[in-house]
Amino acid sequence: MPEIPAADSFLLRIPDVFAKHSPEILGKLGASPLKKLGSDYQMVRLENPATLQDSEWAAFVKWRLPIHHAWPCNPQKMEGFVEKAAQAILKKFGDSQAQALFTGPLQTSAAHPFYKHLATNLRGRTLQLFPAFPVKQVEDQDPDQPTLFCLVGKEGLFCGLATPRETNGFYPGGTKFISQNTESTISRAGAKIAEALHYIELYRPVPKDGAHWLELGASPGGMTSELLARGYRVTAVDKAAMDDRLKIKPGLAIVRNDVDAFRPSEQETFDALLSDMNGDARGSLRQVARLSAHLKKGSLVVFTLKGAGTESPEELIELCRAARAYAEASGLRVIACTHLTYNRHELTLFLSREK
Structure with a gap:
């Protein structure tokens, strides 16, 4: 398998409950903030990426992704975004031998479903271009094998190749939606x-x-x-x-x-x-x-x-x-x-x- 390249920047997701402490958390991780993305993502540079695995402060980072490809743009206003993005992903990661491709929205809690649908459409088109990935379902991933994760939002497209254990979750963004039927659910x-x-x-x-x-x-x-x-x-x-x-x-x-x-x-x-x-x-x-x-x-x-x-x-x-x-x-x-x-x-x- 080709060696995963080093990333110049990372997406770190800090939960909303700790959002006001983001400067302290990033400082303890040796992270230099570059830009806020979505509701709870920070694009950062890291003095030592190993701190995301080793530091006790990493417990406050819900999900982390090395950024191997970024396309700053406004997808909602761009004609043909899905096709252009899918072709760019193929060009960048076509030889990566990733076990799977999974996409998600940067704004996970947004009421408007546009970017959730866009992420789904982007994955569908990209899967048509790539050779078949060995893993189709999120739950079937090997925690130690690289997956191609892509997040999309009003700020653009951000992609990275990393193992689920390195990102701290199987799903893009780290969140698995869990349905809670109010009539049958006893408590959250x-x-x-x-x-x-x-x-x-x-x-x-x-x-x-x-x-x-x-x-x-x-x-x-x-x-x-x-x-x-x-x-x-x-x-x-x-x-x-x-x-x-x-x-x-x-x-x-x-x-x-x-x-x-x-x-x-x-x-x-x-x-x-x-x-x-x-x-x-x-x-x-x-x-x-x-x-x-x-x-x-x-x-x-x-x-x-x-x-x-x-x-x-x-x-x-x-x-x-x-x-x-x-x-x-x-x-x-x-x-x-x-x-x-x-x-x-x-x-x-x-x-x-x-x-």
Whole structure:
């Protein structure tokens, strides 16, 4: 495979919840801002691109893309944009041997669908010009093989070749749309665990069908419902009541108790653990570490690190640093730390029980 060229600039997506802290975040990453794009993208130059993989501050960057081709223009006012852009992409990346091509809009939250449709049309035309890509569906990508990602918006076209793990997501822009039917959805937390299970595939397989999850702080049951819908069994622990719609669900055991008072039998084991508990993050992690003794070796832990009480990214980083150290000391290996689309002022830690 041809070597991926070095990029002069990058697109970094900083979530809206941290937007006012963008100068601090970019400074910690050694990034020099060039231009704001869309609602939450920054075009930057980096002193050392490796910081996007190595720095703890990278947790505040939802998605990152090396820019190997940029065409500043206004597509909405340009006749024949799709054809011209597709031909330019072919000329630039025709020999790249990318595993797939995926496109998306820069303005992901825009109410007007023009650029979403434009991105779809651009992908369709470009696929007609290229030799067949081996991967057709987003979920089938190899996290370690390069994909050609293209974003389009009122500022123009921006393309880059990178592996999904390097970009921090399988989808262009890093966001997977998760439908939330207001009539059937118990809470928005269901979308959070759905996204988390999608994200972790950048690093390891998700738990197998029928796996038994221990969920801490489960009420009212948004995450529980999502896990059950995926064919998992769940033991849900919370002193508060669960949604009545869950009480007849097969595969669910509800424990109405404080998490710190929950004592599984010595023989009881779980395949995965999920914690979205409110309150002090350190106290929540202590309960996770205690109950991880009931996890099988290699089990996945998904832990929401709540930022309550922190007023700046620096303080949240310090909290995350302490959480990582405590987890490692407790026999839980840190796999990744990121800000999910459905997170608020919090980060999600992915851990694995090693002992």
